[in-house]
Amino acid sequence: xxxxxxxxxxxxxxxxxxxxxxxxxxxxxxxxxxxxxxxxxxxxxxxxxxxxxxxxxxxxxxxxxxxxxxxxxxxxxxxxxxxxxxxxxxxxxxxxxxxxxxxxxxxxxxxxxxxxxxxxxxxxxxxx
Amino acid sequence: xxxxxxxxxxxxxxxxxxxxxxxxxxxxxxxxxxxxxxxxxxxxxxxxxxxxxxxxxxxxxxxxxxxxxxxxxxxxxxxxxxxxxxxxxxxxxxxxxxxxxxxxxxxxxxxxxxxxxxxxxxxxxxxxxxxxxxxxxxxxxxxxxxxxxxxxxxxxxxxxxxxxxxxxxxxxxxxxxxxxxxxxxxxxxxxxxxxxxxxxxxxxxxxxxxxxxxxxxxxxxxxxxxxxxxxxxxxxxxxxxxxxxxxxxxxxxxxxxxxxxxxxxxxxxxxxxxxxxxxxxxxxxxxxxxxxxxxxxxxxxxxxxxxxxxxxxxxxxxxxxxxxxxxxxxxxxxxxxxxxx
Numbered sequence: 468x469x470x471x472x473x474x475x476x477x478x479x480x481x482x483x484x485x486x487x488x489x490x491x492x493x494x495x496x497x498x499x500x501x502x503x504x505x506x507x508x509x510x511x512x513x514x515x516x517x518x519x520x521x522x523x524x525x526x527x528x529x530x531x532x533x534x535x536x537x538x539x540x541x542x543x544x545x546x547x548x549x550x551x552x553x554x555x556x557x558x559x560x561x562x563x564x565x566x567x568x569x570x571x572x573x574x575x576x577x578x579x580x581x582x583x584x585x586x587x588x589x590x591x592x593x594x595x
Numbered sequence: 596x597x598x599x600x601x602x603x604x605x606x607x608x609x610x611x612x613x614x615x616x617x618x619x620x621x622x623x624x625x626x627x628x629x630x631x632x633x634x635x636x637x638x639x640x641x642x643x644x645x646x647x648x649x650x651x652x653x654x655x656x657x658x659x660x661x662x663x664x665x666x667x668x669x670x671x672x673x674x675x676x677x678x679x680x681x682x683x684x685x686x687x688x689x690x691x692x693x694x695x696x697x698x699x700x701x702x703x704x705x706x707x708x709x710x711x712x713x714x715x716x717x718x719x720x721x722x723x724x725x726x727x728x729x730x731x732x733x734x735x736x737x738x739x740x741x742x743x744x745x746x747x748x749x750x751x752x753x754x755x756x757x758x759x760x761x762x763x764x765x766x767x768x769x770x771x772x773x774x775x776x777x778x779x780x781x782x783x784x785x786x787x788x789x790x791x792x793x794x795x796x797x798x799x800x801x802x803x804x805x806x807x808x809x810x811x812x813x814x815x816x817x818x819x820x821x822x823x824x825x826x827x828x829x830x831x832x833x834x835x836x837x838x839x840x841x842x843x844x845x846x847x848x849x850x851x852x853x854x855x856x857x858x859x860x861x862x863x864x865x866x867x868x869x870x871x872x873x874x875x876x877x878x879x880x881x882x883x884x885x886x887x888x889x890x891x892x893x894x895x896x897x898x899x900x901x902x903x904x905x906x907x908x909x910x911x912x913x914x915x916x917x918x919x920x921x922x923x924x925x926x927x928x929x930x931x932x933x934x935x936x
Contacts, residue, residue: 483724
């Protein structure tokens with residue numbers, strides 16, 4: 468079963484996403500902040516098939532986690548979706564420039580929209 | 596202009612609340628009024644371009660004179676200030692420079708952006724979670740719920756969350772809201788009905804906390820108000836909601852009375868009260884620039900709801916004030932709504 472890794476500091480949202488992804492037959496792994504995400508991703512013997520990273524997190528933000536992933540040979544090919552609170556073009560561009568496959572503004576996308584994007588991005592990679 | 600008119604014009608310019616200078620084609624200042632000296636310092640005999648480095652002053656003077664047209668510099672950051680300039684051709688060899696200090700407006704704008712950023716996150720996230728949870732239950736676990744009433748209640752949660760998200764979205768269109776450009780539909784209605792409905796809707800919160808919530812309605816019918824019904828409902832719900840939130844014994848009483856062309860809705864609680872130093876912040880316009888202060892302080896307390904209430908109330912020509920508050924004893928807020936004529 469494919470695994471989705473999510474870094475998000477709001478336990479409420481983690482609970483929602485875990486339910487949605489489990490209903491889609493994904494395994495779900497998570498980290499509650501950026502530092503924990505980096506440590507867990509590095510330690511996972513089998514790497515996830517997709518990562519969803521919130522930008523605003525304690526200790527390390529989502530962009531730093533993304534940079535870490537792109538600099539690591541075992542993580543750099545994992546597709547990444549960045550979730551931001553800001554709809555500024557600058558923020559969205561930063562995510563894409565750093566190598567994210569998609570950047571979504573949380574306030575403009577429901578959890579179901581974000582899960583649909585995750586399925587789409589995963590599907591693209593899976594069919595490659 | 597005769598000499599008397601000229602004298603009046605000179606006096607008006609000297610005392611004008613905006614900066615006024617006359618500059619040559621290269622930006623050399625020939626004359627300036629008091630306000631411009633206050634904003635830019637004394638510039639007579641100096642080249643304005645050598646003092647104000649934020650943009651090409653001489654270029655603006657040249658363009659103004661060559662094209663005989665007004666050049667506007669909407670925003671120039673200089674010396675810790677934000678300034679707005681107009682270069683207006685005076686004659687072939689000099690232009691009038693009008694300068695305005697817009698620092699305060701910029702600060703308000705910046706604070707507003709911060710406020711909406713915090714509000715966007717703090718309000719939308721739990722709302723999205725409520726909506727997604729209700730939808731997940733209906734989509735994936737509907738068959739597990741045998742009781743039809745339970746299904747209806749979950750559908751209600753979904754509907755209410757949709758409504759709330761809509762309301763929040765309206766709020767977050769900050770520029771429209773603060774500029775008064777949201778659609779306000781005023782009508783005549785009986786505010787007693789609105790209060791009864793709000794009290795009825797929120798009674799469950801009071802019951803769960805073991806406190807009272809009542810509407811001390813007058814015996815005689817109230818005169819009609821003229822306002823946007825949704826805004827009035829929202830502000831009343833917010834005031835009662837806040838009162839219930841901070842009351843742990845006793846209760847909340849709502850009353851209404853008309854005087855001086857206004858309907859005054861009073862929400863009185865026997866709650867924790869508000870310390871004097873915090874009372875200043877209640878309706879604050881988020882002038883503090885420290886993001887952490889806004890993020891951790893205001894939105895977790897009552898500041899957000901009251902700030903929004905104040906913005907909304909302003910749109911219907913009403914007011915919302917803290918009438919009194921004693922720490923440990925309770926508070927009274929008064930919401931004034933214009934009466935129908």
